[in-house]
Amino acid sequence: GAVVSQHPSRVIxxxxxxxxxxxxxxxxxxxxxxxxxxxxxxxxMLMATSNEGSKATYEQGxxxxxxLINHASLTLSxxxxxxxxxxxxxxxxxxxxxxxxxxxxxEQYFGPGTRLTVx
Amino acid sequence: KxxxxxxxxxxxxxxxxxxxxxxxxxxxxxxxxxxFRQDPGKGLTSLLLIQSSQREQTSGRLxxxxxxxxxxSTLYIAASQPxxxxxxxxxxxxxxxxxxxGQGTRLTINP
Numbered sequence: 162g163a164v165v166s167q168h169p170s171r172v173i174x175x176x177x178x179x180x181x182x183x184x185x186x187x188x189x190x191x192x193x194x195x196x197x198x199x200x201x202x203x204x205x206m207l208m209a210t211s212n213e214g215s216k217a218t219y220e221q222g223x224x225x226x227x228x229l230i231n232h233a234s235l236t237l238s239x240x241x242x243x244x245x246x247x248x249x250x251x252x253x254x255x256x257x258x259x260x261x262x263x264x265x266x267x268e269q270y271f272g273p274g275t276r277l278t279v280x
Numbered sequence: 281k282x283x284x285x286x287x288x289x290x291x292x293x294x295x296x297x298x299x300x301x302x303x304x305x306x307x308x309x310x311x312x313x314x315x316f317r318q319d320p321g322k323g324l325t326s327l328l329l330i331q332s333s334q335r336e337q338t339s340g341r342l343x344x345x346x347x348x349x350x351x352x353s354t355l356y357i358a359a360s361q362p363x364x365x366x367x368x369x370x371x372x373x374x375x376x377x378x379x380x381x382g383q384g385t386r387l388t389i390n391p
Contacts, residue, residue: 167323193377195377195378195379203383204369204381204382204383204384205324205369205371205379205381206381207378207379207380210376210377210378252321254323254324256324256379258377267311267312267373267377268314268326268329269314269326269371269373269377269379270326271316271323271324271325271326272323273322273323274321274322274323276321
């Protein structure tokens with residue numbers, strides 16, 4: 162199956178600094194990628210849709226100026242958490258859909274996640 | 281607004297038992313439904329994908345069913361093993377390729 166990687170796997174930063182997380186599709190191209198956030202013992206919440214060559218679209222309640230998304234190429238999307246605060250500490254996961262077949266056969270491939278801790 | 285619910289939230293069974301995890305969704309207008317496995321601190325592994333026109337999918341000891349009209353899916357695990365211990369998530373695909381996740385079922389298989 163398709164492989165999605167994330168870097169770094171863990172990051173600790175101080176409050177007020179910015180952190181960049183990378184999401185790469187290793188063996189396929191992805192014009193669209195998704196960013197999720199997961200708090201402990203909770204499910205995944207979609208934050209935004211990353212679109213190659215255009216602006217990201219954000220879900221309701223997600224601050225676009227705080228969570229900057231750049232889809233630089235067909236294999237790379239980055240999420241930058243700006244001016245991070247302790248409440249931004251979470252597990253961030255990206256995904257990319259397969260593009261083969263019709264809509265009903267779309268399958269999402271997930272990265273291994275990035276654990277962000279803001280002190 | 282699509283909502284996905286998984287019951288039970290946690291389940292603990294002895295090794296070797298067959299078990300069923302439940303997933304329900306409020307809007308039957310879905311493209312497909314996926315079941316995922318998540319180990320602690322890890323990403324998601326896709327287990328099964330059921331297209332909206334399908335009734336079930338099987339992979340090894342796993343069988344997933346889909347009843348769109350009633351808004352329900354089940355994941356059946358046969359002959360459970362300690363290695364099956366994980367959190368199982370179901371998610372439905374709605375428009376614009378967006379997945380809506382349930383809260384997950386935390387499964388523990390006791391040796």
